[in-house]
Amino acid sequence: MKFILVSLNAKFIHSNLAIRSIQKYTQLHTGIMPEIREYTINQPEELILRELFEEHPDIVGFSCYIWNIDMILRLVVQLKQVAPDITIVLGGPEVSYNSKELLESYPVDMVIRGEGEKTFAELVQALQNKVSLDSVKGLTWKIGSQLVENPPQPPLRLDDIPFVYDDERMAQFQNRIIYYESSRGCPYQCAYCLSSIEKGVRLLSEQRVEQDLQFFLDHRVKQVKFVDRSFNCNKHHALHIWKYVAEHDNGITNFHCEINGDTLDEESISFLQTARKGLFQFEIGIQTTNEKTLKEIHRKNNFDRIAQVVAALQKNKNIHLHLDLIAGLPHEDYHSFGKSFNDVYALHPDQFQLGFLKLLKGSDLERRQKELGITCRKTAPYEVLFTRWLPFERTLQLKMIEEMVEQYYNSNRFKACIRYLETLFPTPFSLYENLAGFYQKKGYHKVSHTKEQAYTILYEFLMELPKGNLEYFQWLAKFDLYSHEKAKKIPSWIPNDLTTEQKQPIYQFYNQPENIKTYLPDYQNLNGLQIYRMAHLEKFPFHPLTGQQQECYLLFNYRQTDLLGNALVIELPVEQIETEMEN
Structure with missing residues (x-):
């Protein structure tokens, strides 16, 4: 039998960790390795349909999320029309909480609920051996017109799930984001999030995490994005990982984590302040500063503490910080949201994401939608349209x-x-x-x-x-x-560039080896004209950064940038520059 796992990613730079994890687990436990096909939601449906049809698979499994579910369901209908004998399996967070509804409404044969590694492996084994699917836990399926919902699959021990990356396949991740998880579950009960449904948090062992992360470091990948829902919910686990990658830093790889700002402790902060610039990138979901809203969505943000933590992480300008707000939450009207906006904006994050509530299937807010007076789009991503307050x-x-x-x-x-x-x-x-x-x-x-x-x-x-x-x-x-x-x-309308005559003194500055050695050491292998074309020297009537009302010369070094891509700006001594220019 031929098994294909399909992902429709939001962008080409994304990759799907879930189907790779299922593939590796299935291979380990059944000896059968499902094939993987990755597309994006921006590709023509006709192309995807054609390629899947020409593969002549027996089983096609789709990885379903809010950004791809509509396209997947359209493909499912078409695939069944042109190849009715193909067995179609859906899995992922977007189908785990309405599996019966999907089986009743679409030509889908089976839905995997919850995490899919063991369930898919058991399904493959049952199909290969042509035995009943009754024993496949976590599966909802059809027998004729009858729907059967098997008992849920118990959570796996994370160390039992193989590492999905290997030397042979790393080339396919060039210029793409690499995802990794060191934990599953979340200890918090945020009403808008599906992670709150799973009870408890499971962690990979320290030995396994070290082994996995060393693989990324050895391959000098650009970025590793942790998908852990609350990375620092276990302080020891998080700090161990941060220390390991810092001690084995290759000077290139960046690690992105979603953290809880108000629970980050002083020991972790002190260590993180010593990390290489660009080693870590953190995302903190603040969502709102409205206390009534926080209570309704079961969050206990301590905003004063978050502000202290953000300031401490910003102190040495070595960590990129991304702060989030969600519009459309209960009890948050336009003016209340404006206050939340101002509160978070005052922290000066590197990235400030203003998102909108999405009523995810299975979430607490989705169940209480009518009670709370929230109206959202009927189709994915189920984004809020208006609320009782907004x-x-x-x-x-x-x-x-x-x-x-x-x-x-x-x-x-x-x-x-x-x-x-x-x-x-x-x-x-x-x-x-x-x-x-x-x-x-x-x-x-x-x-x-x-x-x-x-x-x-x-x-x-x-x-x-x-x-x-x-x-x-x-x-x-x-x-x-x-x-x-x-x-x-x-x-x-911007002050004009210098005339040819005015540019001459700047050429002279760039032609002085001592100037280049002192201010632009990265350019020492270039001649003056080349440096002029690659760096920039500008005279300002005031200092653009400090506002000081005094003429200044600023030199822009594009070979040295901060985490946001801003060039290194060097203020040159006015007297020295003007003396050189006069000469």
Whole structure:
């Protein structure tokens, strides 16, 4: 029999850990290795249907999530039409809590509920041996028109699940995110999350984790993204992993973890402050600072403690921090959300994600949807439309604010400009609220924009405000542009580039070996003209970072950047530079 496991990822850079884990476990326990086929939801359904049909499989298993379930169900219908003898199995979080409904509504033969490794292996064995499926725990299936729901599958010991990566297949992960889990389960009961349904937390053994992580370090992969739901819920486990990768650091690999901010202890913080810049990347889900909302969704955030932890992790500028909010939660109206926004924004995260509530099947909020007055889309990803507290027009307004945050905050290309605009509004939320209104009034949300056009939109926005220094903003925009790259094109309203005659003294600076040795040691193998084309030296009438009203020379080194891609900016001694330029 031929078994194929199929994943439809959201993007090409993603990879599916679940089907690889099922593949390896099945091979270990049955001797049969299912084949894997990965696609993206952006590929034509006709192409996927054609390829699966031409494989002539006996069993096709689909890995189902909110981002791919609609496309999978359409493919299931078509696949059954063209190849009715194929047995179709669905698994994953999107089908684990409505398995009977799916079997009744679609030409699906079986649904695996919960984690799938052992269930799929037992299913393969039963099908190979042509015995009854009654003994396959965790399976919901059909006998004619009758639906059968077998007892649930007991949780596996994590060390019994094989490591899914090996030397032969690492090439297929080039330029793709590598996912890894060192634990399953979550000790918290967040009402919007499926992880709260599983009781208890299971951990991989320290020896196994070390062995797995060393594989990634030896292969010098760019990033490993832990899928653990609450990475530091067990302090010893988390700290052991952090210390191991720091002690064996290869100078390249970055590790992304989702952590609980208010439970991170001082010992862990002190250690993390010593880590190599770029070794760790943390995501902290704050979701809201509304106490009534927190109580309703069963969270116990201590925001004051979170703020202290975030400040401590930011102290040495060595860890990338990503903070999250969720709009549409119970008891959170537009103004309450604005307060949550301002609270989190004040922590100055590297990435600030403004997400919207999704009523996941099986979650507590999904069960209490009518009681709480939450209305969401009927199709995946079941995103909130409006609530008792948040009317639809306010949801739309927050959607535009989210777009502005993504464009102007999370891109990290407008830091000085946004910092200045913040001073013209009473709160950060009011800035993005007004910017969103301007954007929509001009119809800018209907088309995409170049980087240069995005700066021009901000400039136009400033021009409509009752206050603001346009010339000051022009120089800030020039600083932001050059902070990320040697800009080849700048908007016409930004102070012009130097004339050929004015550029000559800068050539002289770059042609002084002592200057390059002192300020640009990464460029010592290049001549002056090459350096001029690759680095940037600019004279500003004031300091764009400090606001000090005094002329300064700033040198942008693009071969040294921070975690956000900003060039190293070096302030040069004014007297020395002008003396050299005069000579």
